[in-house]
Amino acid sequence: MAEEEVVEEKKKGGKGLIIALIVLIVLLLVGVGALAYLLLGASSEEGGASSDTEVHASAEHGEIEEVSHAKDYSPKYKQFEAPGPEAVPLYFVMDKFVVNFNGEGKAKFLAVDLQFLSYYPQVVGPNGEMENLRPILKNDIQRLLRNQTFSQLDTAEGPDHLRAEILKVVHKVLEAHNIYPDLVEDVYMTRFVMQ
Numbered sequence: 001m002a003e004e005e006v007v008e009e010k011k012k013g014g015k016g017l018i019i020a021l022i023v024l025i026v027l028l029l030v031g032v033g034a035l036a037y038l039l040l041g042a043s044s045e046e047g048g049a050s051s052d053t054e055v056h057a058s059a060e061h062g063e064i065e066e067v068s069h070a071k072d073y074s075p076k077y078k079q080f081e082a083p084g085p086e087a088v089p090l091y092f093v094m095d096k097f098v099v100n101f102n103g104e105g106k107a108k109f110l111a112v113d114l115q116f117l118s119y120y121p122q123v124v125g126p127n128g129e130m131e132n133l134r135p136i137l138k139n140d141i142q143r144l145l146r147n148q149t150f151s152q153l154d155t156a157e158g159p160d161h162l163r164a165e166i167l168k169v170v171h172k173v174l175e176a177h178n179i180y181p182d183l184v185e186d187v188y189m190t191r192f193v194m195q
Contacts, residue, residue, distance in 0.1 A: 069119035077180040078129070080122040092116040092124035092131075092184075096191070099142055103194065104150040112145060112162075113191035116170065118184045129179050140169045150194060159192050 070082030094114040101110045118124040130137065144165055152158055163186075171181030 071180065071182055073180040073182070076178070078178050080120050080183070083119040083121075087119045089117050089119060090121055090124045091188075092118070092128070094134075094141070095138065097138075097142060097145055099145045101146055101194075102149040106150050106154075107194040109193075109195050110145055110148060110153070111191060111193040111195070112189055114141070114166065115188045115190055116184050117186040117188065120183045123174075123179065123183045129174070129177070130184070133173055133177060136173055137170060140173060141166055144169055153194060159189060162192075163187050163189060 068082075068085050069087050092115065094116070097110075097112045097114070099110050100108060103109075116124060116130065121128060123129050125131075148162065153162060167184070167187045170184055170187065174181045174184060
């Protein structure tokens with residue numbers, strides 16, 4: 001009979017330990033779930049704020065500033081409705097340029113495809129100002145391309161220098177037609193071939 005009492009005590013002690021472990025595991029799972037909810041809830045609130053506007057924080061002062069693509073410029077230029085902070089970049093695509101250039105015996109033709117970046121649809125959109133200036137832009141850019149030399153372009157910084165020169169030409173044309181030049185922010189070469 002003494003053996004039966006010892007076996008019953010071991011069974012009761014084992015059940016208590018199992019119950020204690022189950023309670024501990026449940027509490028641990030509840031804690032992890034609550035922590036995950038708080039972390040995911042906080043990140044979704046932050047994500048919701050950034051989906052409407054771009055926000056940048058200053059590392060020096062802890063200030064938060066909203067990035068706007070709107071430009072402030074003189075009233076002497078044509079005024080366009082400013083894009084909102086959620087505006088996406090728009091591109092004005094020029095026809096393919098293939099010109100004879102000074103290839104210095106190594107190449108005869110220069111082929112370039114260009115896209116101009118702006119946040120103002122009134123400037124680069126399908127019926128925008130640059131569409132009206134397309135013949136002038138094409139003429140002036142072709143003149144610039146014809147005056148290039150192989151040795152200028154066949155360096156690591158040659159294509160980037162050409163991009164900067166093309167952007168200067170475009171800014172000059174825009175300014176001559178009372179359009180604030182910096183509304184066209186950059187130019188990208190999607191093709192650059194010397195042959």
